[in-house]
Amino acid sequence: MKIRKMAIFMVIVLVLIFTLEAAAQAKKINNIGQYTFARVRGKIPTPEVMKMLVDRYAADIKTGFEQAGYGFLYEPFINQLKTAQFEDTTWNIGDTVKWMLFRSHGKVKVSGELEWAGKKPVEVFAVKVKEGYKTYTFIIPKPCGNIAFKDMVEEIPEAICSLKVSPAKANINDPITVDMSGTQFAKSMKVEIFDKQGARVASKDLTPEGAKWQTKLDKPGEYVFKGSAINLAGKPSANPCEGKVYINYPPVAKVAPSCTDCTNMYGKPLTFDASGSSDPDGEVTRVVFELQDANGQVIDSFNDTEKPFTWEKTLYKEGTFTVSTTAYDNDGAVSAASEDSRKSFTVTRKKFFGLIELGPMLAHGGDQYDLPSYALYLYLRPGFFYWINPDKVSLTMTAGAGLPLKGDPWKAIIMAEMLANFHFGKVYLGIGPGFTTKELSSLYNRKSGVDAVGQLGITLFNNYVRISHLFFEFRAPIGRNFEDHHKMGLGFRYCF
Template identity: 20%
Template sequence: MKQVVRCWMALMVFVFVASGAYGETVIHKLGVRPFWKPPLKSVTEFRTMIQKSLPDLKKGFEMANALDVFEVFVNQGMSSTPEEILVQPGSKLQWMIFKDGKKVKLVRDAVWKGKEPFKAYRLKAEHQGKQYVFVIPWDCGNVSLEQVVVLPPPPAPKPAPAPAPAPPANQSPTCHVTISPETVFTGESIVVDASKSSDSDGSIASMQIQVKDADNRTVQDLKVDKPPFVQSFSLNKGGNYTVHVTVTDNKGASSSQPGCAAKTVRVNSRGRFTADAAVLYQDDPATFLPVRIGYEWRFNNRFSLLGMVGMADVIHGNDDSFSVLGDLTALYRYNRFFVGTGVGLWHSDRNDRFDFILNTGYMFWGDPNDTNLSVFVEGRSAFDEFNDLEKYGRIGGGLRLQF
């Protein structure tokens, strides 16, 4: 009889006592049949329990027909921090895993009927649209399922915003360039003016000038990046040059045609070698055959200075002998005509003369800025012989070659 009483008292202090009134398992005390010993005192010990009892945990979840959430529980327990709670008397659990010795067991529909609340960890894990709420008492580590909450469906994704309209394509600038003058002498300025260029959807940012010679070699490369986009340059060697101009807008688009079409600039040398031969007649009488060579320096297209040296042989008469000449003449050109005046030295064995010279001529072949041939008339007289101009003055004409 005493043995029966002892068994009955042992059952009263067991963790689980079946209540026949409602079909629930009433729990009055924790720690009698613990799943884990010693009690859990920290999250670290909670995670240690999970790591070291994986087979038993899996067995318990299998007994609870919840094997599909076993991995979810383990992963959530190892990666997140559970909530510390107090489980109040009267709280219900759908199932609880515990151990009877070393054997894993499970009880369903458990109710805490202890006098005081107990401390526990609450862990939430989501799986297939449901949230599983687990409770793990600190004293025994009995993993329990408190409830399963059906999660509301996720909100429908917001429609992707309509793509922003593509910005309009950048329009190339409109190029308008003037180059002046198009014919210059070496050292004279050539002005490139792109100030009237425009851009319909922005502004002009820069102008690039590239100058190439007749062999297509770049001799100058200039960039202007400030308004009004006007730039001058000069060239020191004669020849034909091609000027290429490009304007670029503030977005990097460039334009070179048609307003910036390449233009040819002619650069003329200021100096040109000159040679001539003439026949001069003097009434004294004498006929001379002067032959000269020299160099003409042009200040511009109209005015130049011609210096020549040479000799004059007497081909008829005996008024004078073989002579040496040195002349300096200022010339004025108009198209193919030219007139000139100057002074000269006429030296011979008989006399030295300081002459006043007048001449005029016409270029009948070639170009003023290239090789050309002219016919000219010249008259000259010594300054001290003006009173005897008819007798000692020399007048004639000849051919002049420039190259």
């Protein structure tokens, strides 16, 4: 009983195997035209075939593709059929198709695999449809217009690398844009940066979705950007793919002040010379000067666009100052700060002057002595001038001689004085003690003695190293008769 059941089971298995093998084998056909999908009589030109298939049978084509499990190819097939190149060829004996659309009792049907077993090849139109990297070949037998899927070939194209780098010339730390968006048929890309010595300084992996990269280079010189692309099969691109960028050398700024110990240079022009600034691979086109005080506050600046790049500046302030320069080249690069581009200097004002003053003076005579009311003297007094508080308070000390323009009984006199001068703009008032010897002999009751001296003057000229004054002076005696001993005069003072 068991043997019988086993035998029956084996028979069933063998029947199934033969059935599956038979089903797996292509069905051989030797005639065509009985179950036509779209009747095509004769060799109708390809454009008419396309129009007929698209306009009249689009819905049936969609139904057939979906039944065959190729619904995803419907739209590419319909769209590409409008412009595809139809090839006149043959379906040769022994060749197969994977499936074929045909019509039976008015309904669209899909066959399995078919093999042509007729007596001679069948004339067909062949058309190719692309979807992604796959090319599908369809044939349409001319006698019946049925659509048959013949085969599919997957064609993974070589990756074509495209690399654009901009700008071609830039300054240090300027943004450099790498663009590989023009690369074709790649699943990934890579760019590498090499310096002039061939050393790799940077690299970046990119994708078709993120094909751009922005970077910076912090050293001058020439750089080569090399790109590569990998296709879907993992094969690198073979076409040349590189770009070059030149990073501009920045200029070098240098400045030399006309003095660093600028004694007595208050109010006098100073020169800051930046003509020594240079550029290794171009030319300096602009220099910006900046002047700072001891607290680091910018008090003035100057933008010079003409060679030889010098700045003349007059300072009306004492102290320590710093002049710094920044150079710009013809590509817009900016110099870095250095010891040569920044110099300090000290400005002082002249406070101590030698002086000489001279002028006419009147000494009182008197009717009681049978003398004229006043006698005319010419005096000359050397001395010094000192600023206690510049432009506000000064001190003068002078001593000299006065000579009468008439002879006996008038005598030459010696004068000296020390005055504190208070300045109000160009006008000043000076007061202080003085001394005068007697201008007449003892017969006339004249005595040497101390005077109270006053001056009212005006500044004629002051360039801070030379000063001149014009003044009126009055000398009043102290401890002596005013009527006999007072004096007055005009004077010119020159301080040097």
